[in-house]
Amino acid sequence: MLGFLKKKFADAAPDPSVEAKSAEPAPPARSWRERLEAGLARTRAQLGGQFKSIFSRGKVDEELLEELESLLLTSDVGLDATHHLLEDLKARARRDRIETPDAIQRALAGALHDLLLPLEQPLDVKTHRPFIIMLAGVNGAGKTTSIGKLAKHFQAQGLSVLLAAGDTFRAAAREQLQAWGERNDVTVIAQESGDPAAVIFDAISAARARGIDVVLADTAGRLPTQLNLMEEIAKVRRVIQKADPNAPHETLLVLDANFGQNALAQVKAFDKAIGVTGLVITKLDGSAKGGVIAAIARQCPKPIRYIGVGEGIDDLRPFMARDFVDAIFE
Ligand SMILES: Nc1nc2c(ncn2[C@@H]2O[C@H](COP(=O)(O)OP(=O)(O)OP(=O)(O)O)[C@@H](O)[C@H]2O)c(=O)[nH]1
């Protein structure tokens, strides 16, 4: 167990000297695009060849629709979104007289883009100061790593950031966040106490006193079935509200893309407990199950604020439906 934790810690917080601190400018859009494409290579490899062989029929007939249906279902797109996409494809085929494999691919890409576009709602953190973001999710989803990446992301926009070590539960969680704080050269508010609400309340006061722009509050991982822990995080939220009646200004649920269909149940359970206002989808790089994003769009739509496609500090970006769809099909 300890060995596992140590490895996890080492994975999540590589040697700070390896990467330059926050002063370096954000990488150009193209390099992110390449990273996204590399990150989604697995999804593309899994789907791309099969899509091509299905589309090679050259026309949208019953057989094509059936093959496509089973491919989408095995890619975690889910029943509802699969049927929605197939209906949309049929409508496009009728309307545009689709007659080539390329045209079928373009039509499906168009249908997927239209489905995902409503989830593209970039987070604006300039509406409040300090803008308080609370992150929640099941164990190992990527909360703490995403905070490390977000700290750099916001600093690159000229904003000041403070981190709150609200995971007082897991061994080494505080140190893990502190390592990210050092890498980003930002303050981490932590306490010996075991009360996450107290730590975050403290962090908000500190952020006010220092004129900080963004507070990122970490929380311990928990499963929706652990009702006492779900009640605990609801309490954390209420205490944040005491510090600032409008806060948290964003409640991010972090989802591992590999969760597949289980992600839907997580969205619903966390939404009920803490009112989820946005999602971070992590580990799209290691997953062939990115299709769950389409299921979310149909069954429990929430803005996807960011996606993670790697363990590095730059491997997180705002979700853009067009980039995502292109990275899957290109
Ligand atoms: N490949 C990949 N790995 C990621 C990504 N995001 C996080 N990870 C890895 O996932 C593991 C867990 O990440 P953490 O940030 O510790 O997850 P957590 O949700 O804070 O975990 P707990 O605090 O234990 O609940 C680490 O090894 C991270 O490096 C991602 O986008 N891609």
Ligand SMILES: [Mg+2]
């Ligand atoms: Mg964590």
